[in-house]
Amino acid sequence: MLTVLLILIPLVAGLVTFGLKGSGPKTLGLIASVASLAVTVGALFQYRTAPESVQFSACWIPQLGARFSVGLDGMGMMLCLLTAISFLLIFVVIYGRNYERSNSFYGLMLLSQAGLTGVFTAYDAMLFYVFWELALIPVYFLCSLWGGEKRIPVTFKFFVYTFTGSLLMLVGIIYIYLQSPDKSFSYASFTAGNIDAHAQSWLFWLFFAAFAIKMPVFPFHTWQPDTYEQSPTPVTMVLSGIMVKMGLFGVMRWLLPVLPKGADMWSDAAIVLSIIGIVYASCIAIVQSDFKRLIAYSSIAHIGLMSAAIFANNEQSLQGVLIQLFNHGINIIGLWIIVEIIQDRLKVKNLNDLGGIAQYAPRMAIFLVIISLANIGLPLTNGFVGEFLMFSGLFQFNPWFMAVAGLGIILAAVYTLNMVQKVIFGQSNQLTETTTDLKGNELLVLTVIVVLIIALGVYPKPMLDLVSSTTELVNKVY
Template sequence: MLTVLFILIPLVAGLISFGLKGSGPKVLSIISALATLAVTVAAWCQFKTAPEALQFTASWIPQLGSSFSLGLDGMAVMLCLLTAISFPLIFITIFNKNYENANSFYGLMLLSQAGLMGVFTSYDALLFYVFWELALIPVYFLCSMWGGEKRIPVTFKFFVYTFAGSLLMLVGLIYIYTQTSDHSFSYSTFTSLALAPNEQAWLFWLFFIAFAIKMPVFPFHTWQPDTYEQSPTPVTMVLSGIMVKMGLFGVIRWVLPVLPLGADMWAEVAIVLSIIGIVYASCIAILQNDIKRMIAYSSIAHIGLMAAAIFVKNEQSLDGVMLQMFNHGINIIGLWMIVEVIESRLKVKTMSDLGGLASYAPKMSIFLVIISLANIALPLTNGFVGEFLMFSGLFQYNYWFMAIAGLGIILAAVYMLNMIQRVIFGEANPLTQTFTDLSTGEFVALSVVVLIIFVLGVHPQPMLDLVHNTTAALLK
């Protein structure tokens, strides 16, 4: 029943939020997010002793062989925990900001959280698809209603990309469903189906393109920088911190076990595309003046490494990917929190207009340096262990792939340290001299991020233990 509450709490709170006024939606969103976090932590504790108790199945559409089947493995627990931690941090960071039609804004944010939780817990292919769309649809409205000046064409591009990917995935799901002996969408039926190699070869691309768009992987990435730049920063936090993990999760949960021959057949192509994305996005990030676009391209590079490591399919690489999905989410949301603080005070996001903030906001500057160093995987930060495992897995597969992907580490140091230099050091200007340091809520939210960075940087074993059985089951 705990697994159902992951979805039910934000879903009900989101629907109620549409009817509230004043500060009601803000307060309800924080209460809902904290309640979801408490339930998720309780489920994590129960998963260690009785994982079977977290499975839930109810009749849904029996005529189609689809059930409302939810469950948790180590990877799902970790991603649900990431989602449950992220939303309270987002809501606390923006608590002092007033949005037009706040009831709709917070309602859509909570509905998106419900969809994300459903994606990570679904053990029925049709249910997975429904939650996939439920997570994305609120984001369309959030971007188009509260985004920047170019929000309409950018949101349309985002819609076309994601809708096309969703249709490809739906075609693949329906085809596999027709090949099952009992006409069922259940996960166990899909994974036990032995499709012919030629079928898996073309089915792989239906699923991979859908998931590659969501991650995104080169060359399916062009919607992402524009969308991150034009979206409200809280929505960008959800997109880059959590939603991109839907694509990685989809490959691990549905492609590798359902289409193993197809994944083997096209592994090198997928790895090459991912590595191209690492180098390409890192080089573009160095050239950016807009801080939001710089972080957007940074995210493409980091996700590219994770996508490449998935298709290596050895123990180190998969453990590293699952650990890094959590760590990247925490780090990138921390960076977006800093962007939200700067943008809400100064109304600018170009680095050339900033500078000298260390003198006026020392607390924020310290947080920015720590989170930026975690984003380039400095030892003793949370990003180090996951990247080390992924590079170790890549080296075992092909040391040339590892060497080229390793350029991403050097380039990441260039663009992140350049960003630090331009934003918080140097000479202040009349605009930045008006900057005020963090509020209590912003300080608390960023403190949580930095605490996680150091705890998992020094002692990542609990997270590795959580996901290792999932890795072992996939490899077997």
């Protein structure tokens, strides 16, 4: 039942929040996020001792053969842990902020958490699709109601992209359901191997398009920089830290095991698109002056590497992807928190308007440097282990792919260190001279992030052990 609680806590709290006033919404949001993290940690211990105890299945829509089947493996457990930690950090860091119609804001945030958790735990294809949409709808309203000046056209573009991908995936799900001998949406039925190679070759693109849009992978990425720029920063944290992981998770949970022959046919094409995205997004990031757009393009490059490593189809690359799912989420949320703090203090996001912040906010400068170094994969930070494994796996698959993808490391160092230089070093100005250092809640959140960065960089074994069973399963099926 712990797995069901992971979904129910934010779902019920989100619905209750809509009826609260004053400080009630943010207080309930914080309490619900603490409770979600506590249940997630409990589920983690239960998973380690008795994996079967975190599985739950009940009758849902018997006429369609759909069941409410949820469960946790290493990958799902890790992503649920990332979701719980991330929402708690987000709610703590924005606790002092005042949002118009705060009951709706926090209610939608909690509903998105419920949808994300459902995606990572679903073992029924119809249930997976329902949660996939549930995670999207609250974010659409969050962006359109609390976003920037261009939020309406940008949010419409975001919705069209993601909804189109969802419809393509739904077509694929229905086709596979009709081919199943027991007319069931169960994970076991979908992975039974009832689809011939020809059908898998075109079904691959129906699923891959949906997942590639969500990641996003080139050329399905064009919605992302605009959406990140126009969204309120807490929503951007959810989008870049957690929601993009839905696409990568979907590939590893539903695409590779369900359509192994299709994935084998098109793996080179998927890797090429991913690598193009790495180089393209990195080059665009170098010339960005907007803080939020720079991090958005940085995220595209990092996700591109993870996407390429998945289709390399070997144990090292898959292990690298699995631990990088967690580590990238922690690092990118850390960067967005710095952006949120600077934007709240100075009301600007143009790098050319910043400079010299280290003189007036030394603690914030230290945290920005550490998180930035982790983002480019410096040894002894959490970003290094996953990137090393992914590049090693790509090298085993095709050394040329690894060589081109490796340009992303060099380019990432260029745009990241240039960003650090412009923000915290150099000459200060009248605006940055008014900067104040971190408040208590901001210091607490960034300290947690840096502790995770260093701890998982120095000793990644617990994370590798957690995902090892998932790596073996994907390798066995794919």
